[in-house]
Amino acid sequence: MTTPASRIFCAVDTTDLDTARDLGRRISGVVGGIKLGLEFFVAHGPAGIRAVIGEANGDSKGPPLFLDLKLHDIPNTVAGGIRAALPLKPAFMTIHSAGGPAMMRAAAEAAASAGAERPKILAVTVLTSLDAGDLESVGQRTPVAEQVTRLARLAKDSGVDGVVCSPAEVALVRAACGPDFILMVPGIRPAWAAANDQKRIMTPAEALAAGADHLVIGRPITGDADPAAAARRIVAEIEEGAGA
C-alpha cells in the first residue's frame, strides 16, 4: 500500500559510516527508503552501502535503496557503471539527461540486463539547486520549466523510467510524459526548514499535490536531533495537507 511515508526517500549525505548506519536504523520504517549518493559512495563504496542498507532493518533485505550517483559520461562508461552497481540491487539509480539519448538508452539497457530485479533508471533534468540565472551563466537561456520538460520528454523517448525534477515542474512533466513516468522530486522543504542550497523548492504536501511519485528529503530530517521525529512530523503534515 502506498502511504505518504512510503513515498519519502531520505537522503543520507555524510562521509561518516557510523552516522549513516545510525540514521539508517533510526529512519527505516518511518520513511519509504534510503538514498545514498556521491558523498557517501566516494567515502565507503559498495561495502558501505551494504552496511547501511543491510543493517537498517536488522534483516537481510533492508529498505529500498536509491543509489544516486548521477552518472554522466560516454554511453559505454555509464552502462558499465550501471552494471557494476547491479549486485547492490538498488531500486533506483540516476544518470544525467544532459548525457544525451544514446547514453540514456545505454543506461536503460544495462539496467534491463538485471531482469525482474532491475533498478529503475531516473534521468536528472535540471538540478534543484539551479535557477534561471545559474542556467544563463552556463549559456542556457531556455526557461527552466521548458528545459526540464524537454529533457523529460527526451528521457522518456530514450527508454528510461522517469526523471528527477523540482516540484515546480512536476505538473508540466506529468502532463508531458504521462501517469506511468516516475517523478522523483528533491527540493522539498517543510515550511519550518531552511532552504540551504536548494533554489526550486516546495513543501512535501505541495509536491505530492502537484503529482510527485516520490519525495527526496535530506537535511530537514538528517539535520534534526531526532531524525525519526522529524520524518514523522513531515508525514503528519502531508496527511494534514499542510502547505498544499
Ligand SMILES: O=c1ccn([C@@H]2O[C@H](COP(=O)(O)O)[C@@H](O)[C@H]2O)c(=O)[nH]1
Ligand atoms: O536536482 C537534484 C538532484 C538530486 N538532489 C539530491 O537530493 C538530496 C536533497 O537533499 P536535501 O538535504 O533535502 O537538500 C541531495 O542528496 C541531493 O544530492 C537534489 O537535491 N537535487
